[in-house]
Amino acid sequence: MKNKIIGVIGTGLMGNPMAKHLLTAGYTVNIHNRTKSKADSLIGMGATWFDTPAALPQKSDIIITMIGFPKDVDECYFGVDGIFQGIKPGAVLIDMTTTKPSLAIRISEQASTVGVDFIDAPVSGGEVGAINGTLSIMIGGEKEVVDTMMPIFEVFGKNRVYQGPAGSGQHTKMCNQITIAGTLIGVCEGLIYGLKAGLDLNNLLQSISKGAAECWSLHILAPKIVNGDYSPGFTVDNFVKDLGIALEEAEAMKLSLPGLALVKQLYLSVQATGNGSSGNQALYLALEKLSNLDQKLTLVN
Template sequence: MTVDHQPIIGFIGTGVMGQGMVSNLLQNGYQVNVYNRTRSKAEPLIEKGAIWRDTPQEVAENVDVTITIVGYPDDVEAVYLEDGILDAAAEGSIVIDMTTSSPQLAESIAEAARKKGIAALDAPVSGGDVGARNGKLSIMVGGDAEVYEACLPIFQAMGENIVHQGPAGAGQHTKMANQIKIASNMIGVCEAMAYAEKAGLDPDTVLQSISSGAAGSWSLSNLAPKMINNDYAPGFYVKHFIKDMTIALNSAEKMGLLTPGLSLAKRLYEELAESGEGDSGTQALYKKYKEQMHTV
């Protein structure tokens, strides 16, 4: 990092994840400039001391490190290559995309940044809104090792399990592996809970036995209780999970890798979204199983 002071941070995208991430940066003493397409979503952060900027370019030109976490790969491409983060950021500054996005796009951004004397990292996260609020995100980083080391204190303000995975794109490839695992696991969690209910068991009691054994997983421990209580509020949107699975499936196909579990999960979630659940949390997949339980 080329600054001799605590770096000034820019943060673009203050949605479900960004809210908690920026809050933790502020709590750790960082000055944070923020931008979001809908300003109202940034107001709670402005009240906490974040500085509002009117455009992504205005954020980038006033900070040492620009962080983005937006919705889709098209949004990432637009904010870096069309809306001008890389045109506005100073030579010697750092950009970090924490969106779950395409590994190939991460490589393209890193190359475009390098030509302008800007360092770029791809650093997608896992842990949902709870992890973002509590500063316990898992952060998977791709890019130059020295830049990663320079940014480690920033990452440590937002997460706990922080691993440098390799060169540009490696963070996104790791997130794809993460999402592939979650995709099939969510089917298993739903089917296990549906089976327990159909067998006349108490689902909470079943969870006591299976959540800490070989079947244990974050999804089982954190999302199955929400399924049982008909709580489908989003910690992570169905529509964004479909986006992630689409990226993962496309990337796997390019490598000639068969992923039947991923393909099945994507189809089920697409059916769920078509029924109007795109803005629900990923645990809403359980609704499909409950419908089946009542019709069989």
């Protein structure tokens, strides 16, 4: 596998450390990003820069995309200077962006018409997981092709699970985001309750993070909230995007997910206050504001 040239499109918060892992592991890496300065550190490590998504696949055997929003993924693959304009037969495309399952299926269908394979492999674990190489990877595509790509996935993550045909990885990621959305409400409201009750929040976390409430959000995001740190490991804007996709897919399946709809509305209020670029733990700010409002209303009544 080390003789394969890997192209990485998208070298931002997640893509940059992932590309660094590939370089450190000894792979030859080509890169492209909308903002070239975000790729400077990778170029310094030996990665080769390409000006467009269409130019990169002409010199790459495996192309990994880690971009942003579905419209960006669509443009990257299908645009005038997109991947399908420069792809060569026999290549493997791997989209690790969190995007629409329907878009993953459309990319897969187009890939098959030009003689290439496609895998959707969104991840969970945030910037910390990307930096540490401990991401959880949810994989959709042809099983035989996925098996050949496992050495690549091993560079990025500790938990790599095949889910089924194209689109299955994205559906699994939606389940992940739905679960996180509900969990984060509990984490934030638990901290608010503890604060109002006069508890030491660090002591509180020591207790509840080791019991039945233990979860990733308690270990990683709750301490940030306690310290007033709303820097992004995963932004509010991106989380709102994911929750919107999940609600859209749920509606298509005629599912009612009221908890998910509530969390999205709360996150929209976070965006409205200008905190879209903050970490998704900024949900606490919206819930704290509501809590204070409730307290005032109680006093008035």
